[in-house]
Structure formats: C-alpha cells, structure tokens
Amino acid sequence: MAEGSSTFTVDEALASTGFGKYQFLVLAYSGMGWISEAMEVMLLSFVGPSVQSEWKLSSHEESMITSVVFAGMLVGAYSWGIVSDNYGRRMGFLFTALVTSIAGLLSSFSPNYITLVIIRFLVGVGLGGGPVLASWFLEFVPAPSRGTWMVIFQCFWTVGTIFEASIAWIVMPRLGWRWLLALSSVPSFLLLLFYNFVPESPRYLCMRGKTTDAMNILVNMAEMNKKTLPSGILVSDNKMELDENSDPSENTHLITIGKTDAIIDGDMDSKIGGISALYRLLSPKLITSTLLLWIVFFGNSFAYYGIVLLTSKLSDNDRRCVSGDLLPMQSENDNLYRDVFITSFAEVPGLILSAIAVDWVGRKLSMSSMLFASCIFLFPLIFIQTELLTTILLFGARLFISGSFVVVYVYAPEMYPTSVRTTGVGTASSVGRIGGIICPLVAVALVQSCHQIIALVLFEFIIFISGVAVTFFPLETNGRSLNDSVRELK
Numbered sequence: 001m002a003e004g005s006s007t008f009t010v011d012e013a014l015a016s017t018g019f020g021k022y023q024f025l026v027l028a029y030s031g032m033g034w035i036s037e038a039m040e041v042m043l044l045s046f047v048g049p050s051v052q053s054e055w056k057l058s059s060h061e062e063s064m065i066t067s068v069v070f071a072g073m074l075v076g077a078y079s080w081g082i083v084s085d086n087y088g089r090r091m092g093f094l095f096t097a098l099v100t101s102i103a104g105l106l107s108s109f110s111p112n113y114i115t116l117v118i119i120r121f122l123v124g125v126g127l128g129g130g131p132v133l134a135s136w137f138l139e140f141v142p143a144p145s146r147g148t149w150m151v152i153f154q155c156f157w158t159v160g161t162i163f164e165a166s167i168a169w170i171v172m173p174r175l176g177w178r179w180l181l182a183l184s185s186v187p188s189f190l191l192l193l194f195y196n197f198v199p200e201s202p203r204y205l206c207m208r209g210k211t212t213d214a215m216n217i218l219v220n221m222a223e224m225n226k227k228t229l230p231s232g233i234l235v236s237d238n239k240m241e242l243d244e245n246s247d248p249s250e251n252t253h254l255i256t257i258g259k260t261d262a263i264i265d266g267d268m269d270s271k272i273g274g275i276s277a278l279y280r281l282l283s284p285k286l287i288t289s290t291l292l293l294w295i296v297f298f299g300n301s302f303a304y305y306g307i308v309l310l311t312s313k314l315s316d317n318d319r320r321c322v323s324g325d326l327l328p329m330q331s332e333n334d335n336l337y338r339d340v341f342i343t344s345f346a347e348v349p350g351l352i353l354s355a356i357a358v359d360w361v362g363r364k365l366s367m368s369s370m371l372f373a374s375c376i377f378l379f380p381l382i383f384i385q386t387e388l389l390t391t392i393l394l395f396g397a398r399l400f401i402s403g404s405f406v407v408v409y410v411y412a413p414e415m416y417p418t419s420v421r422t423t424g425v426g427t428a429s430s431v432g433r434i435g436g437i438i439c440p441l442v443a444v445a446l447v448q449s450c451h452q453i454i455a456l457v458l459f460e461f462i463i464f465i466s467g468v469a470v471t472f473f474p475l476e477t478n479g480r481s482l483n484d485s486v487r488e489l490k
Contacts, residue, residue, distance in 0.1 A: 006232030020225030038160025070436030076128020081426020096129025104185030299466025
C-alpha cells in the first residue's frame with residue numbers, strides 16, 4: 001500500500017468495495033434467517049386453531065401457544081444481543097439457529113399441550129436472535145445505499161410469510177399441524193449447514209481491536225467484488241477520534257492488535273453484562289432515543305402481529321357475534337387460509353413503499369406517516385363490516401404497519417453505535433415482544449368475546465402513540481455514517 005501515514009475506516013473500505021457479490025452472499029444468508037423467523041411467527045395463525053380443535057382447548061389456552069413464543073423471543077432478543085456484542089455476531093446467530101431448528105422440529109412431536117407450550121417457548125428464545133442477523137448484514141452495507149438494502153433485506157420476511165401461508169394451505173388440510181411445524185424448521189437447519197462459510201462483521205472485529213482479522217475479510221470482499229481498498233492503515237472510527245498522536249510508521253499496513261487494544265474505548269474493551277448493557281442504553285446520550293424506540297417497537301409489534309391474528313378472527317367473529325352461531329370448522333379453515341394468504345401479499349406494496357420513502361423522505365417521516373395511515377385503515381373496523389370490506393381494510397392496515405416495521409428495523413441499528421448495536425436493537429425487539437405477548441391475550445381475546453369496539457380502539461390508541469413517538473426521535477439517520485462507540489455520539 002501507499003505511504004504509511006494514511007488511514008482508512010471500515011466505512012471508507014465499504015464505500016470503496018461497494019455492494020457486490022460478497023454482500024449478496026451475506027444478504028442471502030441473513031435473509032434465510034429472516035425467512036425462518038417469519039415462517040415460525042406466521043404459522044401461529046394456523047397451528048392455534050387446529051390444536052384447539054384437536055385437544056379441545058379453551059380460547060385462553062390457544063392464545064397461550066402464541067404468547068409463549070413471544071415470551072421466548074423477549075428473552076432471546078435481549079440475551080442474544082448481549083452475546084453477539086460480547087462474543088461476535090457469528091456466535092450470536094449460531095446459537096439462535098441451533099435453538100430454533102432443534103426446538104422447532106421437536107415441537108412437531110409434542111404429545112400434549114404442556115409439552116407444546118414449553119417447546120414453543122424455546123423456539124421463541126431462538127427466534128429472538130433475528131435482530132442479530134439484521135445488524136450483521138447492516139455492518140457490511142456501504143452508507144450511501146444502506147436504507148435501500150435494508151429494505152430489500154426485509155423482503156425476506158415477506159417471502160417467509162407468503163411461503164408459510166402457501167405451504168399451510170397445502171399441508172394443513174392433508175397432513176395436519178405437526179407436519180407444518182416440522183417443515184417450518186427447515187430454513188433454520190439451512191443456516192447451520194452454511195455456517196462455516198459465514199464471515200464475522202469487520203466492523204465488530206475492528207471495534208474489538210482485531211484489525212488483522214477485519215482486514216483479511218475486507219481484502220476478500222474487495223477481491224470478490226473486483227474492487228480495491230483505500231491505501232493506508234485500517235483503523236476504527238473511534239481510534240481516529242481518540243488517538244491523534246499514534247505512531248503511523250508501522251512496517252505493516254495493519255495496526256497490531258496490541259496497539260489497537262490500548263486505544264479501544266472503555267465501553268468496548270470488556271465484556272458487557274446485562275445490567276451494564278442496559279445502563280449504557282439509558283446513558284444521557286442514548287436514553288431519549290432508547291425509550292422512544294421501545295415505544296415504537298412495542299406499538300409496531302402489537303399492531304403487526306395483532307393484524308395477522310385478527311385476519312383469522314374478525315370476519316368470522318362478525319358473523320358469530322351477530323348470529324350467535326359458530327361456523328362449521330371446514331368453512332372456518334378455508335376462510336383462514338384464504339384470508340391470511342391474501343393479506344400476506346399486503347407486505348409487498350408495503351416493502352415497495354418503504355424502499356421509496358426510507359431514503360427519499362427519511363426514516364422518521366416515513367415511519368410516522370405509515371403508522372398514522374394504518375390507524376386510518378383500522379378505524380372502520382370498529383364497526384361491523386362485510387367480509388370483503390374487512391379483508392380490504394386489513395390488507396391496507398397490514399400494508400402500512402409492515403412498511404413501518406421495515407423502516408424501524410432500518411433505523412434502530414443505525415441509531416446505536418457498534419459497541420452496543422445488537423444489544424440495543426435486541427432490547428428494543430424484546431420490548432416489542434411484550435406487545436406480541438399481550439396482543440393475543442388482550443386484544444384478540446376481546447374480539448373473540450364480541451368486544452370488537454374496545455379491541456379496535458386499543459389498536460388505534462397504541463398505533464397513534466407510536467406514530468407520535470417517532471416524531472420525537474432526536475436523530476435522522478438517513479445518509480449518516482455508523483458510529484462505533486457511545487463516545488462518538490453528538
């Protein structure tokens with residue numbers, strides 16, 4: 001390389017190599033993880049009613065099958081975030097794939113209700129690692145195109161939901177819910193199959209002082225993308241900021257690990273415990289953003305999963321509450337597969353809208369406007385509507401809430417520095433899972449008991465508050481470089 005006095009950061013290296021073949025492979029792997037999570041979440045719409053019918057469960061027991069998965073995701077999202085910030089992104093999603101795949105397959109052999117609930121809780125713990133994959137992919141994407149590619153990454157969730165609805169429509173009537181659980185665990189096993197080929201995040205390695213390993217990955221990236229890296233010494237962003245007097249005249253183009261370790265931030269060079277990580281997220285520079293992000297994640301999760309579950313409840317419930325009669329099970333199942341399949345396609349225009357808005361109008365405006373639009377579509381459902389109009393309104397509500405969910409998953413990793421990124425996103429995701437736990441137990445239960453007005457007003461209130469919270473975010477991340485440490489934040 002050229003003269004030893006020049007330096008470059010991971011952001012500059014990514015800008016030089018661009019988004020090429022290397023990033024497409026990273027996208028494919030992380031996308032498979034996103035498909036896995038989407039399928040495991042979507043199957044809850046199908047498995048619950050079938051298990052309820054087979055084992056003669058109450059409505060509360062059926063709701064618990066869904067709620068325990070989100071309870072597990074709450075635990076997993078926080079735990080895997082800390083693991084990946086301490087031991088690497090690869091270690092984080094290795095354990096998530098192991099837990100999800102094994103528990104997902106075992107749940108198909110559940111002999112009774114209690115066993116199913118326990119194993120599905122473990123599946124939820126594994127699924128909680130989804131934000132780790134999102135953060136890992138983000139750290140390979142050049143800043144100028146980050147918003148667009150993070151939206152494309154979210155497309156894999158939509159692929160997963162549509163694929164799950166499709167196989168449920170085929171498998172459930174012929175083979176039953178056990179086969180659906182088993183087949184839905186396949187994508188997680190694929191993550192394990194290709195795990196050895198997966199690189200660690202160079203940004204994480206550089207932040208930890210392992211610049212030799214980070215440089216090796218960047219060199220491979222440049223070769224695969226047929227680009228060249230900047231000349232000089234690889235340094236972390238915080239190193240450039242904190243150590244202006246370091247000796248640049250090294251014989252190698254890399255900073256030695258020992259030297260870099262000496263200048264790593266105090267908030268990076270030790271393993272982060274659970275309480276310590278939470279304390280950093282609530283530090284003066286992050287507390288406002290963190291608390292607002294928790295509100296938005298809670299609202300998005302409550303609304304998104306609620307709309308998914310309401311798809312299988314509202315139209316049939318309207319007729320049941322009016323007539324007082326239960327529909328035949330076969331008719332109920334046919335409507336379920338059809339309605340969930342149709343509304344799943346609402347996420348396609350939601351993704352397109354997000355891809356256009358996220359870089360054009362920014363993260364904050366696109367999120368808030370889509371949340372308020374979802375409120376508008378849900379409002380008429382406060383009153384009993386025809387089945388066709390109910391499906392159309394749920395389609396529109398899901399379009400905008402899924403779009404908002406896409407953008408918040410773009411915004412959240414950009415908001416946090418590398419040192420606490422997966423912990424921050426994981427913790428926010430955990431708060432969101434609380435919404436997922438409460439939703440089937442409260443809102444959906446209200447609909448089932450013919451209190452539709454109360455349930456829909458609750459949805460409207462939570463989504464509206466989330467939209468207001470977005471407007472108070474202190475930072476617009478559109479086009480900004482990622483920070484490596486809390487100290488770098490303005």
